[in-house]
Amino acid sequence: MSDSITLQIQRYRPEEEEEPVWQSFEVPRRDEWMVLDGLNYIKDNLDGSLSYRWACRMGVCGSCGMVVNGEPVLTCATYLAGLGTGPLRVEPLEGFPVIRDLVVDIQDFIDKLVSVKPWIIRDEERPLSEGEYLQTPEELAEYKQHSMCINCMLCYSACPIYALEPDFIGPAAIALAQRYNLDSRDHGAAQRMDVLSQHEGIWCCTFVGECSVVCPKNVDPAGAIQRYKLKATAEWLKSLLMPWSKR
Amino acid sequence: MTRPEDLNRLPRAVGAAVNPSYKPYHPKWHRKRYPVFWWLGKFAYGKFITRELTSLAVGYAAVLLMLEIWVLSRGQEAYTRFQELLVSPPVLIVHGLVLLFLLFHSVTWLNLAPKALALRLGRKRIPDAAVLVGHYAAWLFATALVVWYLVGR
Amino acid sequence: MAKVSREPFFWAMFSAGGMLAALVLPAVVLLLWFAIPLGWVEAPSYVELVTKIDRPPVKLALFALVVLSLFHWAHRFRFTLYDGLQLSHLYGLIATVSYGSATVLTLLAARLFWSFP
Numbered sequence: 001m002s003d004s005i006t007l008q009i010q011r012y013r014p015e016e017e018e019e020p021v022w023q024s025f026e027v028p029r030r031d032e033w034m035v036l037d038g039l040n041y042i043k044d045n046l047d048g049s050l051s052y053r054w055a056c057r058m059g060v061c062g063s064c065g066m067v068v069n070g071e072p073v074l075t076c077a078t079y080l081a082g083l084g085t086g087p088l089r090v091e092p093l094e095g096f097p098v099i100r101d102l103v104v105d106i107q108d109f110i111d112k113l114v115s116v117k118p119w120i121i122r123d124e125e126r127p128l129s130e131g132e133y134l135q136t137p138e139e140l141a142e143y144k145q146h147s148m149c150i151n152c153m154l155c156y157s158a159c160p161i162y163a164l165e166p167d168f169i170g171p172a173a174i175a176l177a178q179r180y181n182l183d184s185r186d187h188g189a190a191q192r193m194d195v196l197s198q199h200e201g202i203w204c205c206t207f208v209g210e211c212s213v214v215c216p217k218n219v220d221p222a223g224a225i226q227r228y229k230l231k232a233t234a235e236w237l238k239s240l241l242m243p244w245s246k247r
Numbered sequence: 248m249t250r251p252e253d254l255n256r257l258p259r260a261v262g263a264a265v266n267p268s269y270k271p272y273h274p275k276w277h278r279k280r281y282p283v284f285w286w287l288g289k290f291a292y293g294k295f296i297t298r299e300l301t302s303l304a305v306g307y308a309a310v311l312l313m314l315e316i317w318v319l320s321r322g323q324e325a326y327t328r329f330q331e332l333l334v335s336p337p338v339l340i341v342h343g344l345v346l347l348f349l350l351f352h353s354v355t356w357l358n359l360a361p362k363a364l365a366l367r368l369g370r371k372r373i374p375d376a377a378v379l380v381g382h383y384a385a386w387l388f389a390t391a392l393v394v395w396y397l398v399g400r
Numbered sequence: 401m402a403k404v405s406r407e408p409f410f411w412a413m414f415s416a417g418g419m420l421a422a423l424v425l426p427a428v429v430l431l432l433w434f435a436i437p438l439g440w441v442e443a444p445s446y447v448e449l450v451t452k453i454d455r456p457p458v459k460l461a462l463f464a465l466v467v468l469s470l471f472h473w474a475h476r477f478r479f480t481l482y483d484g485l486q487l488s489h490l491y492g493l494i495a496t497v498s499y500g501s502a503t504v505l506t507l508l509a510a511r512l513f514w515s516f517p
Contacts, residue, residue, distance in 0.1 A: 014275035070289065097276035105276060141372070160292065163281040164483055203407035206479045207359065208295045226363035229411060236408035283486050299480045305421045306473030308429055309466045313509050315432060316462070319453065320517045323446045333437040342433045349429060353422040386423050393427040396452065398441045 005029040005080065006087040007038055009050065012098050020098065022089075023047075029081050035090065036064055036075040039102075052102040059216060062152030066102055067091040072157035072214050093157040109153055112169045115195050116177035121188025139184040146179035146224055148217040155211035155221050167200035171211035171221035174202060178224040197232050205229075298355045304348035357382045410475050410499065417472025420465055428465075450517050459513045467506045474502040 004026045012020040025046050027038040036054055043050045052075075054064040059077040066075050069089055080088075096104035126133070155171035156162045162170050177196060181189045196202050205225050212222040286292040318329040332338060360382045361375035436443040444452065452458065478498045482488040 097278050223362040233408040302473045302476035305469050309469035330437045356422040389423040390427040
């Protein structure tokens with residue numbers, strides 16, 4: 001077993017170059033290291049100018065998403081020695097503009113997330129004196145899976161539609177909209193439907209399914225989107241057959 | 248269509264008019280051009296495009312079904328000649344491919360059914376495996392029905 | 401209220417067509433294009449076949465199969481062109497041609513089944 005491994009990193013320094021370039025680094029190939037440890041080794045010992053995002057280093061913050069050997073992964077959750085002996089290619093997330101090296105601009109995702117109103121919307125707020133909103137385990141189970149999203153955007157990187165259609169809302173935003181739609185405390189489904197029922201909402205999605213495959217938290221955005229398509233179609237049918245009923 | 252690299256050199260107002268996704272004040276951010284043949288890049292994408300192309304087989308089958316109905320309405324002679332055309336080797340090869348694509352459509356479609364349906368019986372959620380088995384059972388039943396109706400005695 | 405997309409209708413047709421095609425087309429195709437013409441099974445005679453098809457519920461079922469399959473193709477192929485060949489700038493043209501041809505074939509099929517045999 002070799003004791004070092006090559007990391008091929010995509011560098012982009014806008015003040016120096018027009019296009020990204022590849023740069024190779026030799027990094028110790030420790031069994032217990034993650035790819036993130038390799039990047040930190042490079043920054044500490046080899047090239048302090050390497051720019052990348054990370055924080056919790058344990059797979060809960062969603063900061064360290066990058067494309068390693070063609071697959072979007074959390075670099076803090078991917079073993080350095082687990083991807084073979086060959087050079088590892090590390091690139092920034094697909095589908096987002098690259099600011100520098102491995103850092104991408106995520107404002108588009110943030111805007112789209114906010115547009116689906118990912119918070120509890122109630123017709124009438126209850127006063128504190130009435131106590132908490134109670135929820136049965138079954139009601140919790142309805143939305144719990146989708147609530148696990150850490151906004152790491154690996155699903156956006158894996159989604160070819162997001163790369164092709166600039167206005168597509170994207171997997172995580174829809175999954176989080178569903179997380180609130182399916183929450184028994186929430187009354188905002190109709191408001192979210194206005195945003196999601198546009199062509200750039202759920203209808204762009206062609207169920208490639210890669211979003212659910214790469215999700216590190218098993219949120220299953222693909223399933224959320226398909227179920228929402230059924231729901232939106234039912235609502236449309238209802239509005240057609242019973243236009244007098246309030247949504 | 249404007250290339251991403253050109254946007255870096257346009258003044259802000261013109262850039263925004265040409266492409267609404269242009270981000271003002273950040274002309275140096277790099278936007279990679281997504282390749283036209285992105286679906287050749289990953290096996291999963293290739294499988295996806297193959298699945299999508301099965302729609303051609305479905306459309307072809309619909310049209311040929313219409314054709315056979317029309318031929319039947321033209322009389323016994325026409326039907327016999329149509330049958331002879333069906334067994335000619337080039338037609339058989341094409342139809343063999345179409346059948347394979349139709350089977351791929353069926354399998355991929357039914358396998359995705361549990362993802363799209365979140366059904367509940369009373370308070371309990373029906374497990375994905377049950378939904379899957381139910382769909383395959385329906386496939387078996389539909390096949391048996393068609394066979395019985397067309398060639399059953 | 402924001403403009404409601406027309407997509408739900410086409411998606412519903414696509415979905416129904418996909419399910420029907422998945423369940424029924426392989427069997428139909430296996431019989432009509434292989435088993436019967438190649439003699440793997442005792443084929444129904446011409447008269448028998450016409451009689452079997454000439455019943456209103458059967459004609460209706462076949463019509464539904466044909467129409468929904470055509471709209472399944474139209475919807476799916478439309479998106480395949482948008483995404484597979486990056487032709488979404490021809491959004492309107494592709495939508496018109498795909499759903500348009502499906503509609504034309506539907507009208508042909510309606511006439512065909514109505515006047516059968």
